[in-house]
Amino acid sequence: MSTAVALRYRFYAARVRAVRPVGASLVRVTFGGEDLVDFAGGGRDQSVSLFLPHPGQAAPVVPVEAGDNWHPAWRALDPQVRAVMRSYTIRAQRPERGELDIDFVRHGDTGPATRWAGRAAAGDPVLILGPAVPDERSVRFQPPAGTDGVLLVADETALPAVGAILDWLPAGTPVRGLVEVPEPGDIQPLPTEARAEVTWLVRGATAPAGALLPDALRATRLPGANPYTWLAGEAGMVRAARRHLVGERGLDRRRITFAGYWRRGASEDDLRAEAGA
Ligand SMILES: Cc1cc2nc3c(=O)[nH]c(=O)nc-3n(C[C@H](O)[C@H](O)[C@H](O)COP(=O)(O)OP(=O)(O)OC[C@H]3O[C@@H](n4cnc5c(N)ncnc54)[C@H](O)[C@@H]3O)c2cc1C
Structure with a gap:
């Protein structure tokens, strides 16, 4: 090394x-x-x-x-x-x-x-x-030049990142956030100087993680004419959301950052072993 x-x-x-x-x-x-x-x-x-x-x-x-x-x-x-x-x-x-x-x-x-x-x-x-x-390499949120709006799509594992991104964004940045959480008690204040509209999706105890995000995303208007999208959470949900944005909405894939933070049925050790294989 x-x-x-x-x-x-x-x-x-x-x-x-x-x-x-x-x-x-x-x-x-x-x-x-x-x-x-x-x-x-x-x-x-x-x-x-x-x-x-x-x-x-x-x-x-x-x-x-x-x-x-x-x-x-x-x-x-x-x-x-x-x-x-x-x-x-x-x-x-x-x-x-x-x-x-x-x-x-x-x-x-x-x-x-x-x-x-x-x-x-x-x-x-x-x-x-x-x-x-x-180190920019372990910071994935990198809006390209010319971005005039930000869309954040997250489950509860990516809620801490959404909070920290909102802390960081410049005042007045138009932001739309879709955050899915298990329970109403998970809704938390997300202080920011950005112009953020966050929609909380409460899926309840029985629905699987990511159950509500795809429909909510389909119904969401993108912020700005040149938006940047950041997606993170359960890997299947993230993949489906990205496919929708690129395939059905025609978004430029260079303006989308996506990260599978976990995968149903697999531990992080399993995911690392797969990635290394
Ligand atoms: C870049 C990055 C940033 C992350 N940031 C955060 C963060 O800030 N906070 C946070 O909580 N997580 C975060 N995660 C996700 C976290 O690393 C995983 O959830 C991890 O699997 C938790 O480890 P564990 O030992 O609890 O479970 P593991 O041993 O990895 O998995 C055991 C079982 O639990 C399941 N599982 C894992 N996570 C969840 C979950 N959230 N809900 C339901 N089932 C689950 C797995 O599918 C597996 O079946 C992040 C992941 C990445 C890649």
Whole structure:
């Protein structure tokens, strides 16, 4: 691996400072530590890899001493021992206080990260692999020049990114947002200086994630004459939404950013194994 890569990302050691619910299905974990004074996030949908300990471990096991070769060294470890690696969005960063917030969806007891978030307590240690410099490559939200409106389409896993994008957008930017959440209690204030109209779609406990977004998207007028669209959430929903925008609405695919944040029936380990195969 080149030195440039080593300089672009780094590990940040952090500990849980506070945990509080943000709505019915999400929990906000505030992480703190001296390392985070240097956290160089770019805002918007800045994502990181979070490394979590297994139950009973005192700290996440990551061979950071392997430097640029940490990944093969981590993969070579027993999966029951090596830290759980999961992708999350930085909802807010306060480097001056050495703090950042991540909002975790609680999706039952089905995955190690959601389980960890359900039990997180002040002092719990994690490692965060994130930008060492404001790194545009882990910020996907990149409206091209000439954009005069923004459409955001998200399920609850991408709600933290929507919040951070709305924090970042310049005052007055026309924004239309479609956000699908499990419960009415998930609707949250999204402060912004943009001119944002957010429609909340509450699917209820039984409908699958992404059930309401396709019809809502079909009925949505695009903001501006030259809009930029950002889609994120369950992979099947994201794929269908993109197909609709490109195939039926004729949008230029260069003006659409899309990201499958999770896939029904597959863990993040499964998705990484597929991507690597
Ligand atoms: C760039 C990026 C940014 C992300 N940002 C966030 C974020 O800020 N907040 C957030 O909560 N998530 C976010 N995610 C999604 C998160 O990484 C996945 O939901 C991840 O699978 C959670 O790990 P886990 O250990 O809980 O479950 P896993 O072990 O990965 O999966 C176990 C099972 O749970 C299912 N599952 C996973 N997520 C969900 C879900 N949300 N609802 C229902 N079933 C699910 C899987 O399909 C699988 O069957 C992001 C993903 C990416 C790629």
